Amino acid sequence: MRWDGNRESDNVEDRRSDSGGGGGGGGMIGGRSIGIGTVVIALIGWGVFGINPLTTIGMLSGGSSQPQVQQQQGPAQKPPADDKQAKFVSVVLASTEDVWTKIFQQGGAQYRDPKLVLFRGAVPTACGTGQSAMGPFYCPGDQKVYLDMNFFDTLSRQLGAPGDFARAYVIAHEVGHHVQTLLGTTAKVDNMRGRVSERDQNALSVRLELQADCYAGIWANHSQQAKNWLDQGDIESAINAAQQIGDDKLQREATGTVRPDSFTHGSSAQRVRWFTTGLKTGSVQSCDTFNTQSL
Numbered sequence: 001m002r003w004d005g006n007r008e009s010d011n012v013e014d015r016r017s018d019s020g021g022g023g024g025g026g027g028m029i030g031g032r033s034i035g036i037g038t039v040v041i042a043l044i045g046w047g048v049f050g051i052n053p054l055t056t057i058g059m060l061s062g063g064s065s066q067p068q069v070q071q072q073q074g075p076a077q078k079p080p081a082d083d084k085q086a087k088f089v090s091v092v093l094a095s096t097e098d099v100w101t102k103i104f105q106q107g108g109a110q111y112r113d114p115k116l117v118l119f120r121g122a123v124p125t126a127c128g129t130g131q132s133a134m135g136p137f138y139c140p141g142d143q144k145v146y147l148d149m150n151f152f153d154t155l156s157r158q159l160g161a162p163g164d165f166a167r168a169y170v171i172a173h174e175v176g177h178h179v180q181t182l183l184g185t186t187a188k189v190d191n192m193r194g195r196v197s198e199r200d201q202n203a204l205s206v207r208l209e210l211q212a213d214c215y216a217g218i219w220a221n222h223s224q225q226a227k228n229w230l231d232q233g234d235i236e237s238a239i240n241a242a243q244q245i246g247d248d249k250l251q252r253e254a255t256g257t258v259r260p261d262s263f264t265h266g267s268s269a270q271r272v273r274w275f276t277t278g279l280k281t282g283s284v285q286s287c288d289t290f291n292t293q294s295l
Helices: 038-049 053-061 084-106 152-160 164-184 186-192 198-227 230-245 247-255 266-281
Strands: 012-014 113-116 121-123 127-130 137-139 142-148
Touching: 012 084, 084 113, 084 121, 084 164, 121 152, 127 142, 142 164, 152 164, 164 186, 164 198, 164 230, 186 198, 198 230, 198 266, 230 247
Parallel strands: 012 113, 113 142
Antiparallel strands: 121 127, 137 142
8 A cells, every 4th residue: 555645634633642631541432432453352351261252342432422420631732754664644634534525515405524532542532432442432422533653563463464455444443433423324223222222223333333234335436536546455554454353253253153133333245345345346335235235
């Protein structure tokens, strides 16, 4: 991925120097956040610490997406100019801004850029206290993506998904959740959660996550048209990342069994399918995971 030298976003907040992220030691997120890493970390937790992943996911993803009282923070800093990994994140975020601004304009709407917060350990959010153990996540309450860049090491070493474009896919997926918030999809799903069974809640979560994967594919399609910065190996690394974080693969590796009714993000095949759909079509209409019988 030939990313160096491209525009960097002004919407990256560096809070890595904040004391513990300013969030103290709280282990639970109070409001509902949406993230690519929640199920990943939950299943690793079961495999390493003997923690039931369904309990962990319930703690990390349960509740409401309504904004909560947020601890006061000092002014946000910009990442240091010589921080190459932060620069990569800024370049990818800038590319998502360019792509989604154009797509929204074509649809007669205005895109609002999300902020992306770099943190370590813990961080206060409008969804409660976020923690590094959750992996990257998006909070609809403050419309910010939260990222501890140590997750990239987890993605590469523990989950077997190395490469710049695998990392870019993670960021684009979280931005996909921001798009869902702007389009009203997240609110509709939240409104349904309290009226359906846990199994149906999981099924709704899968459709929400697969749509975010598809939106990540849309970003890849449009950014490649604009920049020609990807090689075939980059596409393969993103597809590999989608495969490595499928619910079925993670459950099988952590527990030796697979429970489809407990899936919250989709199987490896589903995640690859929907990312590839967005990548091939570049069309928001092709990402309607909520009105299709077969995922």
